[in-house]
Amino acid sequence: MDSIAGKKPAVVxxxxxxxxxxxxxxxxxxxxxFVSSFRTGDQITxxxxxxxxxxxxxxxxxxxxxxxxxxxxxxNGRYLVEGNVFGEEPFEGEMKAWATSSRALxxxxxxxxxxxxxxxxxxxxxxGTYQWEGNDDQISGRAQRLFIEAIIxxxxxxxxxxxxxxxxxxxxxxxxxxxxxxxxxxxxxIIPILVAAFAAYALAWMDFPGRALLIAAxxxxxxxxxxxxxxxxxxxxxxxxIGKGYLGVWLAHTGFGLPLAIYLLRNYMVGLxxxxxxxxxxxxxxxxxxxxxxxxPLSFPALASFAIFQFLWTWNDLLVALVFLIDSSGQTTVxxxxxxxxxGTRGGDWEILATSAFVSIAVPLAxxxxxxxxxxxxxxxxxxx
Amino acid sequence: xxxxxxxxIMIVVGxxxxxxxxxxxxxxxxxxxxxxTGPNAGRNINRANLIRPWLFLLPAIxxxxxxxVYPVIATLRLSxxxxxPGNEYAFVGFENYSKMFAEPKFVEAMRNNVLWLVVVxxxxxxxxxxxxxxxxxxxxxxxxxxxxxxPMAISFVGxxxxxxxxxxxxxxxxxxxxxxxxxxxxxxxxxxxxxxQIPFWNSLFLMVVLIWIQTGFAMVILSAALRGIPSETVEAxxxxxxxxxxxxxxxxxxxxxxxxxxxxxxxxxATLKVFDIVFAMTNGQWETQVLANYMYDKLFRANDWGMGxxxxxxxxxxxxxxxxxxxxxxxxxxx
Numbered sequence: 001m002d003s004i005a006g007k008k009p010a011v012v013x014x015x016x017x018x019x020x021x022x023x024x025x026x027x028x029x030x031x032x033x034f035v036s037s038f039r040t041g042d043q044i045t046x047x048x049x050x051x052x053x054x055x056x057x058x059x060x061x062x063x064x065x066x067x068x069x070x071x072x073x074x075x076n077g078r079y080l081v082e083g084n085v086f087g088e089e090p091f092e093g094e095m096k097a098w099a100t101s102s103r104a105l106x107x108x109x110x111x112x113x114x115x116x117x118x119x120x121x122x123x124x125x126x127x128g129t130y131q132w133e134g135n136d137d138q139i140s141g142r143a144q145r146l147f148i149e150a151i152i153x154x155x156x157x158x159x160x161x162x163x164x165x166x167x168x169x170x171x172x173x174x175x176x177x178x179x180x181x182x183x184x185x186x187x188x189x190i191i192p193i194l195v196a197a198f199a200a201y202a203l204a205w206m207d208f209p210g211r212a213l214l215i216a217a218x219x220x221x222x223x224x225x226x227x228x229x230x231x232x233x234x235x236x237x238x239x240x241x242i243g244k245g246y247l248g249v250w251l252a253h254t255g256f257g258l259p260l261a262i263y264l265l266r267n268y269m270v271g272l273x274x275x276x277x278x279x280x281x282x283x284x285x286x287x288x289x290x291x292x293x294x295x296x297p298l299s300f301p302a303l304a305s306f307a308i309f310q311f312l313w314t315w316n317d318l319l320v321a322l323v324f325l326i327d328s329s330g331q332t333t334v335x336x337x338x339x340x341x342x343x344g345t346r347g348g349d350w351e352i353l354a355t356s357a358f359v360s361i362a363v364p365l366a367x368x369x370x371x372x373x374x375x376x377x378x379x380x381x382x383x384x385x
Numbered sequence: 386x387x388x389x390x391x392x393x394i395m396i397v398v399g400x401x402x403x404x405x406x407x408x409x410x411x412x413x414x415x416x417x418x419x420x421x422t423g424p425n426a427g428r429n430i431n432r433a434n435l436i437r438p439w440l441f442l443l444p445a446i447x448x449x450x451x452x453x454v455y456p457v458i459a460t461l462r463l464s465x466x467x468x469x470p471g472n473e474y475a476f477v478g479f480e481n482y483s484k485m486f487a488e489p490k491f492v493e494a495m496r497n498n499v500l501w502l503v504v505v506x507x508x509x510x511x512x513x514x515x516x517x518x519x520x521x522x523x524x525x526x527x528x529x530x531x532x533x534x535x536p537m538a539i540s541f542v543g544x545x546x547x548x549x550x551x552x553x554x555x556x557x558x559x560x561x562x563x564x565x566x567x568x569x570x571x572x573x574x575x576x577x578x579x580x581x582q583i584p585f586w587n588s589l590f591l592m593v594v595l596i597w598i599q600t601g602f603a604m605v606i607l608s609a610a611l612r613g614i615p616s617e618t619v620e621a622x623x624x625x626x627x628x629x630x631x632x633x634x635x636x637x638x639x640x641x642x643x644x645x646x647x648x649x650x651x652x653x654x655a656t657l658k659v660f661d662i663v664f665a666m667t668n669g670q671w672e673t674q675v676l677a678n679y680m681y682d683k684l685f686r687a688n689d690w691g692m693g694x695x696x697x698x699x700x701x702x703x704x705x706x707x708x709x710x711x712x713x714x715x716x717x718x719x720x
Contacts, residue, residue: 255452316540
């Protein structure tokens with residue numbers, strides 16, 4: 001085909017552009033979450049994330065300094081509050097307009113004098129400095145509210161991550177859930193590999209009656225929906241005293257992961273060269289030695305493939321954790337559950353949602369890009385055969 | 386005890402237990418039960434080799450029986466029972482099923498599930514095939530494939546958050562932060578839409594999430610299958626003057642049909658079990674219910690184990706044809 005395409009530059013261009021469009025289409029949703037996790041809540045609601053690279057117009061809500069603490073007596077019953085609404089640091093944006101009431105947004109240009117009635121005035125300059133003047137009654141109590149429309153330059157922050165991961169006072173933080181997920185995932189990945197490896201070896205290289213039947217059973221069990229297992233197993237766990245907890249979720253993940261593990265490993269082990277195993281047998285190695293010293297090291301690619309599958313599956317799982325792990329105390333919540341909770345309670349706070357979601361996505365993505373070769377190999381072994 | 390320590394102990398006990406079991410059982414078999422010395426050495430070795438496979442298989446068989454086989458039987462049984470107060474059960478025959486079929490929410494879930502089963506595997510396989518073919522000869526094809534494959538690593542819940550942002554709607558007078566509404570208004574839409582609250586279309590918007598995730602899987606496998614096509618067949622077609630479309634549809638597709646079927650059925654199974662996406666994005670509101678979420682509702686919200694189990698059995702029933710098809714194929718290949 002490339003002989004044809006190679007002759008027509010237009011076709012090559014069309015090909016490149018259509019693939020680029022598809023790639024961008026696939027990347028765009030994730031990019032949205034990624035960019036949003038580095039923006040403040042105000043920025044997120046002020047403009048779409050795709051315009052985050054460019055300056056955006058925002059309405060800022062700020063209060064002037066507290067009159068009871070900061071007012072200066074000008075004499076004649078007149079008082080003045082002076083200061084800068086943006087604080088000490090110089091303002092980097094560009095102020096377009098301002099107002100003192102939410103019903104008249106953008107009523108005044110920077111430098112305009114806003115007459116609040118009865119001799120009370122407010123002046124706001126473009127750099128944020130202001131003078132608020134009036135009588136004793138006016139310059140007291142609550143500080144004046146300001147609505148400033150300004151063009152704010154793009155700005156990214158790590159505060160969201162700080163808040164979600166490290167803030168001790170944040171009861172909805174992800175740190176605990178992160179470690180809980182890790183606690184679920186590591187044993188749930190390692191244990192099925194061992195159990196499956198021995199079984200796969202027996203199914204691949206040992207001769208015994210019923211072997212074909214067992215392999216067929218494993219293939220059949222591959223597709224059994226784990227939805228069926230929820231109630232019977234939860235009852236069983238309760239009956240034998242495991243209840244809801246880590247032990248239960250480890251066992252459940254081990255059981256649910258086994259068919260794929262046995263299937264993948266058997267398919268791989270069957271393909272190992274017969275000579276090596278038979279030579280070892282002739283030399284007097286026991287089956288156990290053959291397995292540990294020959295089969296296991298040679299099967300490393302298949303073991304890695306399954307480990308990645310199981311890791312991704314247990315890390316991303318919600319249903320098994322909901323049913324077998326998370327009790328009413330909420331101490332054992334995992335990240336997926338935490339995010340679902342946040343979707344309910346913080347549905348509009350995209351900076352929290354985006355950051356929490358990205359915290360949970362980051363680890364699987366890293367594993368994915370680091371171990372993609374094994375993942376692809378595993379997929380191919382599992383499906384094409 | 387701190388869960389991390391508990392986890393560490395579990396790893397040590399689990400891994401140590403496995404190794405210990407296999408090592409100990411083998412040792413026991415060879416050195417104590419059937420010793421390979423003395424007058425019966427030959428017979429003993431044969432006997433040991435008869436038993437050994439079962440030693441290797443025992444933990445796996447146990448785990449599979451308890452965690453997959455037993456639940457299927459137990460769920461089947463539960464679906465014919467009604468739970469009475471005081472942990473007692475009464476046999477009610479098919480009453481759970483007939484009650485369920487009469488429920489509008491169940492009919493809705495069935496209808497949606499059928500829609501999912503039609504749309505998601507077809508779209509994922511179609512996109513996967515398209516991308517596999519397009520990137521095949523591209524110099525940066527591997528990078529493109531890697532990016533399209535990436536959503537596979539993202540959890541359904543994470544994907545739900547990602548797409549909630551895409552579908553986000555804000556009042557008409559303020560800036561839209563959801564891409565879809567932004568584009569909708571840009572191309573002449575009248576007002577921002579709550580995409581997830583428009584019946585029928587919202588199911589399609591949820592399906593987009595699964596298609597986004599599954600396309601990479603289809604692409605990886607179909608791409609390998611396309612590469613496996615003998616180049617002589619393609620070259621012969623080129624010599625005979627076939628155009629690229631003819632080559633693709635008449636030469637390549639027929640040679641990878643069996644792989645397409647495998648991809649299609651695998652995605653079908655994933656679609657049947659879809660739970661997290663609906664649970665996190667709409668929780669079955671606005672007519673987006675699907676079977677798995679319906680079942681979860683019945684089991685854990687309504688505490689109706691009978692009807693929940695009946696719903697689970699419906700999912701099992703829908704998987705069964707694929708189960709037998711897979712077993713049939715696996716056995717055919719082994720011969």
